[in-house]
Structure formats: structure tokens, C-alpha cells
Amino acid sequence: MEARVGVGGGSGVVVETAATRKLFQQSQSQLGTVPQLLAGGIAGAVSKTCTAPLARLTILFQVQGMHADVATLAKTSMWHEASRIVNEEGFRAFWKGNLVTIVHRLPYSSVNFYSYERYKKFLQSVPSLRSNGDDVKKDICVHFVSGGLSGITAATATYPLDLVRTRLTAQRNAMYYRGISHALQTICREEGFPGLYKGLGATLMGVGPSIAISFSVYESLRTYWQAKRPNDSTLMVSLTCGSLSGVASSTVTFPLDLVRRRIQLEGAAGQARVYKSGFSAFGHIFRMEGLRGLYRGILPEYYKVVPGVGIAFMTYETLKSLLSRSESA
Template identity: 70%
Template sequence: MQTEARVGVVMEGGQRAISSGHGSIATVDGATRSKGQHQQHRYQAQIGTVSQLLSGGIAGAFSKTCTAPLARLTILFQVQGMHSDVETLKKASIWREASRIAREEGFRAFWKGNLVTIAHRLPYSSVNFYAYEQYKKILHTVPGLEKYQNNASAEISMHFVCGGLAGVTAATATYPLDLVRTRLAAQTNAIYYRGIQHALRTIIMDEGHLGLYKGLGATLLTVGPSIALSFSVYEALRSYWQSKRPHDSTVAVSLACGSLSGIASSTGTFPLDLVRRRKQLEGAGGRARVYKTGLVGTFRHIVQNEGFRGLYRGILPEYYKVVPGVGICFMTYEMLKMLLADISANL
């Protein structure tokens, strides 16, 4: 989730550059722009949007694939407290769990559930970007807000609100794939779900259509504060860095600040992410329900049975995933954006 926030910043900047280059109507001595020029600008803007959508989606999918082993370890640690005794929890460690996966499930098992992750990431990025643009258009039409259009603080606030709404929209639209990904990744030796389609059918048969949205409330509560922390920490760090070292590479500054903001966001929202993962696994594989109360009751149950540290079970592999994940995502996005820009320029 932190990675998507970073990509969102870059995509927004690219779209703003496109809009500034093609959004204004050039006039020479009062003459209006010709129809052919207008169509050409529209075509170039569409190419720019498509290239950003492709770059962001592919970068996110590639980043998720590279960090899939750490993502699966995070999920396995997050759900350990549901059906494990105290002694088992005390013995848990990253190396011991990684060794168990390699020994019992094979090396390929580190990427278990990654196909559905990619299937989820591509539409998620597209919906997120499209919704962001639509929410911006809606807010710009709200009476009384037009006087703040040239105000920098107001623009940042508007982008913050639109980004949060877009994240909630994208998370809701693609949530069943996120749930399936969690359940596939959480499987160890006992295989209950044999793939994406089988998992979707089985969940509907066992738990009804609403079963595809288990844990949605906790997910939406995670998306908002996660993006809030990501954007605020990222912008604050980047502004401070550039004020002290204005000649440093923009890519390097964005990479470093993005990684630090990802760590801050993960720390602040990890308990909510842990709860949503466990809610997603309620009743999976025919198991009895563990948490029979709402969100607050689930938090209370975890603290009572596992202590406060239980809310941060799996935080270390999450940290290990954030830094390389953001770096790979930025690198892939920038490379693809330049490549697609060259291709579109030659069309």
C-alpha cells in the first residue's frame, strides 16, 4: 500500500506536466487553435495517460513479484495468533518460518498467491488513477472552491483528499482479489483453495457473496491513514532535504524519502493491516470463527491473548519489504515511462 502511494505521487506529477503542456488553449493574435492541432494534443494527452497507467501498473506488479517472499512471510506472521498456542508463537522467527516454507512447501511456495497479487495490482492501479482524476474534476466544480485554485496549500489538501477517496474506491472495487490473495498466501501444507477461480467459487459457496468482502471495513480504515502518513511524511522529508541539498538527484531524493515514508506508514497502520488480514481469513477452509465481535473487539482479543506486541506480529518482514519494494517500483516506473514516451513520440 505504501508503494502505491509513492507511485501515485509520481503519476500525479506526470499528469500535471501533461495537463500544463496540453491543457491550455494557445492563441496567436486572437486566432483560435485549429481543429487538427486540438486533436493532436488530445491524442498526445491520451498517449501520456495510457503510458502512465501501463508504467504504474507494471511497476507495481513487478515490485510485488520481487518482494513476494517477504510479503508472504508478513501475512503468515500476521495470522499466526489465530490458531497457534503461546509456545508456538514464542518460537516464531523469520529464519525459522522461511526454512519451514523451503523445506515443506518448496522454493516456489514463497510466491504462493503472487498471481492473484498481479491480477489485483493492475486493475487497482487503473481504478486508483482514473478515480483520482474524476474526484479532482468533481472538487473543482464545487461552488466556492474556485478561488483557491492557485493556492498551493489548498491544492495539496485537494490532492490529499482526492488521493484518499481514490484509494478507498480502488480498494473496494478490487477487494475480492485482495481477499483471495491473502487466503492463498496463508495456506501452508493443507491446500483448500486450488487457484483464483476455485477460491472465488469456494468462498461464495461456503460463506456467501458477502464472504468476498470480509475485512473490508478494516481495509478501508487502513487505506485512509496509510495514504495520509505516506503523503505527509514524504512531502515533509522531501521539502527539508531539497532545502538543505538542492542539487541532489531528484530520483535519489524521492527514493530515500519514499522509503522512509513507507516505513512510517507501515508502523502507524500495521495493527489495522494485521486485523484486516485476520478478518479476511475468518471461516477460511471451513475453520471455526475466532473473532466474533467487531473491529474493536478483535483488537481487544488480540491484546488479551497475545499482548500488545501481537498487534505488530510480522512487522520486521514488512520493513524489509518496504525499502526494496519502493526502490524497485520507482526504478521500473521511470524506465517504462521513458521507454513508452519514446515509442509514443515515434508514432
């Protein structure tokens, strides 16, 4: 069985990276399914909590174009926005929306884990994909497709929590949504049930490219590194290559994540709709803010990739060790 914990990437959707999958495969123990899910969920929650200030800065930059003109945006730096949060909202405001992120972790990990195993079992039953472990290309295909489908399934099943997280995180001084349940009820009442799935299309569009880029970059870098320096620590190689693959994935898929965030905020607090669809959102942002506008907030996103992967893995290893001892006691 495989423990699967998403640490996020440019997609912003907690899609598991190939690097994280490899790290957890390398650290497999005889833990049962429930302890693995528990350890994976907690590891993801700890990682997200530690990097929450950077995650909030990313989201605030992503949605700035909805509330300010281009001239104002050009003067805003990461340090300036961080200072504004501390001065206007207090230091604790860096963790706005983090509770819903933590609540999101276990159901997402559970759906992702369960659906991955089901998809993998189904694909392995297809005669043309059956390899019995002796055909590397077929195994890679099965894992790649299973990972993509499980990411889509988990993202769809838990998407309302992701939308609520964006709206809570994007709030500044005016608190229109008072918490998770209040946000869910308000969105359903004011925008209808479909309002809980605004931006889902852009999210699912980013799942496939995110996994493909992360997987291919990670595998290529790891293979090259191990060929040149076979005696280096496996942990160091995995963490470094995983971080670089996360940066590559973020760079390519970040515009999709930015569009998703802006669509998620449409209709919030009674605001008028600006974007008719994901494609119109792309066009509007590029026309009004240029290419730079599609990458607004990419810097804090880069900064959280390395600690995000490292913290998730180290927390998972620690919990796995503790749970293994408690099971054997």
C-alpha cells in the same frame, strides 16, 4: 494526467503513497492514459513479484496467532519461518498468491486512476476549493481528499481479489483453494457473497491514516532535506523520503492490516469464527498476545518498503521510456 501505482504500506491494501505519487509526477511525459495505466500496472506487478517472499512472510506471521499458542509464537523468527517454507513447501512457495496480486494490479490501477481524476475534477469545481493553481493549500487539500477517496473506491472495487490473495498465501501444505477462480467459487458457495468482503471495514479504516501519514511525513522530510542540501539528486531525495514515509505509515497502520488479514481468514476451509467484529478482533489479539501480537510480521513489512518503492519507480521509468519511443516511431 497522473500515473498512480500503489506499492503498498502498512495498510497492505495497495494504497498509493504520497511518495510514489510525487515520483511519478516528477517523471511525467506526454503518454496517453492507456500507456500510463499499462506502465503503472506492470511496474506495480514487477515490484510485488520481487518483494513477494517478504510479503508472504508478513502474512504468515500476521495469522500465526490464529493457529498457535503465544509460547510457540515467541520462538518463531523470520529466518525460522523462511527455512520452514523452503523445507516443507519448496522455494517456489515464497510466491504463493502472487498471481492474484498481479491480476489485481491493472484493475486496481485503472479504478484508482480513473476515480482520482473524477474526484479531483469534482472538487476543483467546488467554489471554495477552486484555486486555479495559485493556492497551494487548496491544491494540497484537493489532491489529498481525491487520493483518499480514490484509494477507498479502488480498494472496495477490487477487494475480493485481495481476500483471495490472503487465503492463497496463508495456505501451507494443505491446498484447500486450488487457484483464483476455485477460491472465489468456494467462498461464495460456503460463506455467501458477503464472504468476499470480510475485513473490508478494517481496510477502509486504514486508507485515510495511511495516506495522511505517508503524505505528511514525505512532504516534511523532503522540504527539510532540500532546505539543507538543495544540490542533492531529486531521485535520491524522493526514494529516501518515500521509503521513510512508508516505514512511518506501516508502523502506525500495521495493527489494522493484521486485523484485516485475520478476519479475511475466518471461515476459510470451514473454520469456526473467532472474531465477531474488527473491534472484538483488536481486543482478542491484545488480550491473548499483547501489544506485540498486533505487530506480528512488521519486520518483513519494513524490509520490503525500500525495494518496493525503488523497483516500482525504476520499472515505471523504463517502461515509460520504451512506450514514449514506440509512440513517436
